[in-house]
Amino acid sequence: xxxxxxxxxxxxxxxxxxxxxxxxxxxxxxxxxxxxxxxxxxxxxxxxxxxxxxxxxxxxxxxxxxxxxxxxxxxxxxxxxxxxxxxxxxxxxxxxxxxxxxxxxxxxxxxxxxxxxxxxxxxxxxxxxxxxxxxxxxxxxxxxxxxxxxxxxxxxxxxxxxxxxxxxxxxxxxxxxxxxxxxxxxxxxxxxxxxxxxxxxxxxxxxxxxxxxxxxxxxxxxxxxxxxxxxxxxxxxxxxxxxxxxxxxxxxxxxxxxxxxxxxxx
Numbered sequence: 001x002x003x004x005x006x007x008x009x010x011x012x013x014x015x016x017x018x019x020x021x022x023x024x025x026x027x028x029x030x031x032x033x034x035x036x037x038x039x040x041x042x043x044x045x046x047x048x049x050x051x052x053x054x055x056x057x058x059x060x061x062x063x064x065x066x067x068x069x070x071x072x073x074x075x076x077x078x079x080x081x082x083x084x085x086x087x088x089x090x091x092x093x094x095x096x097x098x099x100x101x102x103x104x105x106x107x108x109x110x111x112x113x114x115x116x117x118x119x120x121x122x123x124x125x126x127x128x129x130x131x132x133x134x135x136x137x138x139x140x141x142x143x144x145x146x147x148x149x150x151x152x153x154x155x156x157x158x159x160x161x162x163x164x165x166x167x168x169x170x171x172x173x174x175x176x177x178x179x180x181x182x183x184x185x186x187x188x189x190x191x192x193x194x195x196x197x198x199x200x201x202x203x204x205x206x207x208x209x210x211x212x213x214x215x216x217x218x219x220x221x222x223x224x225x226x227x228x229x230x231x232x233x234x235x236x237x238x239x240x241x242x243x244x245x246x247x248x249x250x251x252x253x254x255x256x257x258x259x260x261x262x263x264x265x266x
Contacts (some may be wrong), residue, residue, distance in 0.1 A: 033068070035075040037088040041103045047086065049123045053150050054086035055142075058104050059115040061091040067115055067137040074142040074154075082152050117142075119149055158244025159251065160197060162188060163204040167251045170208060178212045203248050211252060219252050 039047055039056065048054050055078075057063075057071050075087040093099045094111060101110075107128075109116030117131035129149045135141045143154045153161040166185050170178055182205060189201035210218045223246065230242040 033072040033075055033087075033089055035079045035087055036072070037086060039088045039090050040100055044090070044103060045125050047088070048120050048125050051086040051123060052084045052121075053146075053152065054088060054120040055117065055146060056086075056088045056090060056120065057115050057117050058090045058092060058107065058109040060111070061093045061099070063089075063091075063115065070137050070139045070142060071115070071117070073139045074146075077139070077143065077157070078146070078154050081154055085146065085150075085152055085154075117145075119146060121150070156244075156247035156250070157240075158196075158200045158203070158247050160200050160204070163201060163248075164251055166204065166208070170211075170252075175212060178208065182208050182212065200244065200248060203245050207249060207252055216252070219249060223249055223253070 036057075037047065048056075055074075057068075059068065071087075071089075078085050078087055090100050090103060092101055092104045092110075092114075094101065104110055104116070107116065107118060109118075113133070115137065117137065118128045119131070120128045129145075131137070131142075131145055135145070140156065143156065146152060146154055153164075155161065155164065163185060166181055170181050173181065185201070185205050185208065189198060189205065192198045192201055207219075207222070210222070226242050226246050226249070230239055230246070234242070
């Protein structure tokens with residue numbers, strides 16, 4: 001239906017509603033962030049003070065793009081593992097009444113450095129860490145940022161905090177010491193009740209045994225093998241399983257030091 005001088009007056013309200021829907025629907029979808037709390041100049045302080053930790057993204061009023069999607073993905077991941085972290089957004093407008101602009105300036109965030117991501121601690125608005133400008137805003141970098149600056153653990157999909165600690169202790173130990181750690185890991189895996197946790201624990205233990213047997217070259221070889229499988233024609237469920245194994249294997253990569261063959265001469 002076209003709006004012209006012959007359009008009956010009775011249709012005008014419906015046409016206005018359609019126009020408003022078309023204009024605002026994309027913006028609403030673009031700004032979606034499941035689990036994120038919208039903060040403003042009135043509720044900012046009192047909301048931050050209610051949580052031990054709060055990760056807040058200062059951005060344009062209707063954010064979109066890879067950085068916003070990464071933050072939304074982090075929100076979903078964080079809500080699965082902790083209730084102590086508030087994930088929130090502040091939408092700053094540079095038009096009309098410039099809503100929340102002063103709030104952004106208060107924390108040195110404006111349209112020149114959007115998005116600005118701050119991690120508040122101990123429920124205090126004057127105690128925070130700023131997400132480094134040199135880092136890309138990705139899901140993994142956000143997880144690392146929060147994990148490194150808090151007591152919370154928000155690991156990659158499939159990763160388990162207790163087993164990540166085993167990996168740290170496991171690196172470059174003598175074979176006998178590695179086998180003892182594997183035995184401990186197996187005992188802990190038997191106490192797990194979640195099917196997902198048991199599946200992840202099994203992957204950790206398999207990787208630990210393989211590294212004990214073959215050395216750290218196995219990490220690179222297995223990574224390439226899993227990547228090839230994931231790139232092939234597999235179901236979404238299988239892709240997720242393979243990605244979780246890759247995430248777990250990555251923990252062994254960062255702890256690789258000097259473990260070599262038993263008879264290697266120094």
